[in-house]
Amino acid sequence: MTYDALIVGGGPAGLSAALSLGLARKRVLVCDAGPPRNAAAVHLHNFVTRDGIAPSDFRRIGREQLAAYPTVEVRDARVGAITGSRGAFAAEVGGDSVTARRILLATGMIDGTLPIEGFTELWGRAIFQCPYCHGWEVRDRAWGFLASADHAEMLTHFALLARGWTRDLTVFTGGAVEVDEASQATLAKAGVRLETARVARLLSERGALSAVELEGGARVKCEALFAHPPQRQVDVVRALGVALDEHGLIAIDPMRRETSIPGIFAAGDSTTRMQGAIFGAAGGTHAAAMLNAELTAELATSGQL
Ligand SMILES: Cc1cc2nc3c(=O)[nH]c(=O)nc-3n(C[C@H](O)[C@H](O)[C@H](O)COP(=O)(O)OP(=O)(O)OC[C@H]3O[C@@H](n4cnc5c(N)ncnc54)[C@H](O)[C@@H]3O)c2cc1C
Known part of the structure; x- marks a missing residue:
């Protein structure tokens, strides 16, 4: 079975992207290996309706809401090498190999x-x-x-x-x-x-x-x-070789949210200096909308829907 999208990372960006794609009836796999960027924090502020929540509860509620959409699957697993190209990506997930039409990187950043x-x-x-x-x-x-x-x-x-x-x-x-x-x-x-x-x-x-x-x-x-200690991208992003900007962030087309590699989208902290949970969530929603629009058009016009 080929997923419509593999979402790498289950923080605010990845969970929000998964929600949009679930609502859009796409078959999605979200993989998260942890730890989240805010692992050391005891609460999360500045996210309307969730102000003061424990970061772990934020993620738990996100996953609970995704459970309502049967085409969304969430795994606690690390994504390793990603190969292939737009329409036919292959990725190592835990000990498994999965295939996906699109990739959405929501991997956050590593704080030094x-x-x-x-x-x-x-x-x-x-x-x-x-x-x-x-x-x-x-x-x-x-x-x-x-x-x-x-x-x-x-x-x-x-x-x-x-x-x-x-x-x-x-x-x-x-x-x-x-x-x-x-x-x-x-x-x-x-x-x-x-x-x-x-x-x-x-x-x-x-x-x-x-x-x-x-x-x-x-x-x-x-x-x-x-x-603001120095930050770096996670291994999977570095290995892919997507273009980074002068700050080491994934360069994305501001409207399409696509990276320099066709079929690979990105959202969240790894793409912006405006790093906050609500920005990450908004970026995930935006990237998912762009991904879904072009994927749906492709599937609809090729008799696959
Ligand atoms: C100490 C601290 C406190 C903070 N407090 C707040 C706050 O109160 N309010 C606020 O709005 N923001 C806060 N932030 C910022 C906020 O945590 C981030 O902006 C937000 O988490 C970004 O979301 P994201 O989804 O882009 O990345 P993340 O939340 O970091 O999620 C990315 C996930 O991807 C996973 N991942 C990475 N590589 C792989 C891989 N190869 N395979 C599988 N999974 C992978 C990571 O383990 C991680 O779980 C804080 C940050 C820090 C450092």
Whole structure:
């Protein structure tokens, strides 16, 4: 049996794509190997009707709703090598081989870590990427923003945005990012402190972040730290060789959501810097709509429907 679509990844993007394709009566296989990108987080914010939900419950409800559509199958399995071409892809799924007319990549991104003592342990608990997701609980507390050379252009933008949640904000550049005089003046006007010394380690008490220790031993009170460690694509995406943009994200045609490989679509974090569950879900719905429109036209005009 050939699936109409193999969806690689069962996060917000993959589950939403599967819902659309199930509604459209397409035979779909969704494979998810875990862990999700937000595995370290205890709750998920900024998704209307699901605000504050545990990430595992979000996925459970998504799967429960898919169960209403008999043409959608969900497997906890890793997708390995994908070969073939539009209309006739083959993929390793767990120990099996499956065939599919189209592929939809909803694989998320892998967050790296930073070589700072305490970073890995506190990631997702006291170190966050997005203030909409985790700012509310720590509003008015001592915040830090760990600027990185990769996102230097976001430094002032992020610092000014973060001021909406707290007056107590320090930007740590670790000496890695040059802050020009105009930006320094803007930060000072907004009451944002700038620390340029290298960050030596993160201090915590009973699992909660308490301070950032700088090289030389100075300590800056910090209860929530925002950071954007480097990200990478998962193996299956890298092995496929789909074109990536200058940020390492899968390049997609904004309307068709198709990648550089005909028949392979993509959605979610792996395609955008606007990374959030609701963006992922919207991207999955969009990619599924595009995939379904062209697949249905093909099947209908070739006597296969
Ligand atoms: C710590 C943290 C907290 C966050 N909190 C929030 C929040 O509160 N609100 C919010 O909106 N966003 C939050 N985000 C962002 C949010 O998690 C992502 O934007 C969202 O999960 C993206 O959805 P996705 O479907 O693209 O990817 P993911 O949710 O990462 O799902 C991709 C899935 O694909 C699977 N996969 C990858 N490769 C394969 C393969 N070869 N075979 C099978 N499966 C595979 C992965 O294991 C994963 O389960 C948070 C992110 C982090 C890091």
